[in-house]
Structure formats: C-alpha cells, structure tokens
Amino acid sequence: MTQRINYMQQSPELFKKFLDFNNQLHESAIEASIRDLVTLRASQINGCGFCVDMHVKEAHIHGERELRLHHVAIWRDSPLFSPRERAALAWAEVLTKLPEHGVPDDLYEHVRAQLSEKELSDLTFLVMAINGWNRASIAFKAVPGSADKAYGLDKANLA
Structure with missing residues (x-):
C-alpha cells in the first residue's frame, strides 16, 4: 500500500490541535489499559490497519x-x-x-453501572478521537508500521 498524502504535513495546524486533543485524553479518568482496548477495538471495527497496528504495539508497550x-x-x-x-x-x-436510532437506553444504563459520569464522558471523547484518526488514516491509506520510530512503537519489538 502506498500512502496517498501526508495529512499531517498538509494540515499541520489542524493536525497539531487534534494531536493536542488526543494527548489530553491521556490525562482523562479512563485508565490506560481501557484506552488501549477501546482504541484497538474501534480501529478493528473501522478496518484501519495503521491504527490496529499502532494500538497493538502501544498496548504491548503498556x-x-x-x-x-x-x-x-x-x-x-x-x-x-x-x-x-x-x-x-x-x-x-x-x-x-x-x-x-441512537444509543439504546439499556446499553447506556449497563455502561453507567460500571463508569461514573466523568468516566463515561471522557470515554466518549476517546471514542470520538479514535474514530477521527481512523477516518484520516483510512482516507489517506496510512501504511501500518510507517510511523513506528516517530511514535516510539519500535520499542514494542513486534516487527
């Protein structure tokens, strides 16, 4: 696969703002282990090879x-x-x-039994972020593993 364009270089201001938003999620009420599971699962659903690769490596490092x-x-x-x-x-x-028809009430109640309002809100922002990253990576055919060194994912030793 060949990457179409490098959206990070083409829109550096927007990329930086989105990255800052994403990095703020590391300070959220959601623990790293759940962040890893959630970002991996959303990436699997969306079929984003770049992000699945990245989140497996991040989780392994964690x-x-x-x-x-x-x-x-x-x-x-x-x-x-x-x-x-x-x-x-x-x-x-x-x-x-x-x-x-939106999120079913029974699912919401099930999730609320496990997460506080703050945690649920933070988790929602995390899901918003990973879905955004998935869409950009899929649209521009980001190559799995191509940013390992830049993101420190080579430390996972999974290649």
Missing part, C-alpha cells in the same frame, strides 16, 4: 497480555475482560457503529 489483545475482537465471548472493560468496549462499539 504491558497488556498478548492473549487479551487477540481476544479484543471476540471480547463478548472471552472470559479475559472485567465488567468495566466490557462496558467500555460495548460503549466504543455502539458509538463507532452508531445505530439508526
């Missing part, structure tokens, strides 16, 4: 177990995720796919 990374795609059937992680993954999926 100490996530390999089997759990394999199970993210089948999280509903896997015993490896806590109720809190399941709620976050369900929220990420519904916001990534957005059903025609």
